[in-house]
Amino acid sequence: MEKKDIDWSNLGFGYQKTDKRYVSDYKNGAWDEGRLTDDDTITMSECAGVLQYAQTIFEGLKAYTTEDGRIVTFRPDLNASRLKDSAKRIEMPVFPEDRFIDAVEKVVAANAAYVPPYGSGATLYIRPFMFGISPVIGVKPAKDYQFRVFSTPVGPYFKGGAKPITIKISDFDRAAPHGTGNIKAGLNYAMSLHAIVTAHEEGYDENMYLDPGTRTKVEETGGANFLFVTKDGKVVTPKSDSILPSITRRSLVHVAKEYLHLEVEEREVFLDELDNMAECGLCGTAAVISPVGKVVDHGRDICFASGMEEMGEITKKLYDTLTGIQMGRIEAPEGWIHEIKVD
Ligand code: PLP
Ligand code: COI
Secondary structure, eight states: OOOOOOOGGGSSSSOOOSEEEEEEEEETEEOOOOOOEEEOOOOOOOBBHHHOOOOEEEEOEEEEEOOOOOOEEEEEHHHHHHHHHHHHHOOOOOOHHHHHHHHHHHHHHHGGGOOOOOOSSSSEEEEEEEOOOOOOOOSOSOOOOOEEEEEEEEOSSSSTSHHHHEEOOSOOOOOOTSTTTTOOOOHHHHHHHHHHHHHHHOSSEEEOOOOOTTTBBBBBBBOOOEEEEEETTTTEEEOTTTTTHHHHHHOOOOOIIIIIOOOOOEEEEEEGGGGEEEEEEEETTTEEEEEEEEEEETTTEETTTTTSSSSHHHHHHHHHHHHHTTTTTTTOOOTOOOEEOOO
């Protein structure tokens, strides 16, 4: 199959339309059989649940070309299961997990010409999402829904790729205690837009959100979880009910323990512990692991020993092992790599 003529190595994290997307409609209490379509547009009532009350959830995963030329995705079963959890939390019907995987397979196979070549530094980002499409005016769930999956080739989430970024402690919260911070709902991202625009205007790359209850503990950024490395080489990652259970973070915890034989702590991380950390990274599908060189707390710089030039030593090992597994250079744990058959 001939690849599209795209400058893969210079792609940013942006949207470009690919050939096919998957659509399934939920009507009269059931999902239809679903289909691939060329149509990237959606027509709906002006009063649709998604437009009025933000009833929408999504997922994000990537397709990779491995060293030996296969096209694979990484742990799509966990995205299917997280979408199910998100759906339940905001009163949407569950899209069956096996059908989620089938839809991802169909979209990737139909857009195989857009899956970036091995070694290009780019990947095909896959965006499954679901929203309330029928009209609601009283505050209640919609009756009808649409599930879709599109894909778009992407490069690094942060400009500069592996160069450490600077983040600020946000004065805004992205989630509420007992709220929806632990699901992937569009409303959480709308919450973060003013904060990210403000951070960018002030010259920062991202925000560090604190726990909304006490504002003393580290939560996450608008689109990634945190991983820290202590000065004595332990990997520490925040545990909280109001952060998204990142698949990348859960995978890195396994990699740290089982591949790199590091000690790992998943626990509350207090803001005033940051001075004791040697390395910091943001982890997520889009972010992979993006190193953080400095956190700014209202004018006070917290600088990690790893500095502003390159990834910390342990962060780099985690990055190399995870991407090695994803690209087929390192043997993966059972069930992590899901091959897509392309005719
Ligand atoms: N946290 C937030 C708020 C996110 O949007 C994401 C991205 O999906 C993550 C963390 C990372 O999750 P994952 O590793 O499953 O992509
Ligand atoms: C992802 O990593 O898949 C996300 O959804 C994060 C988003 C900010 C792009």
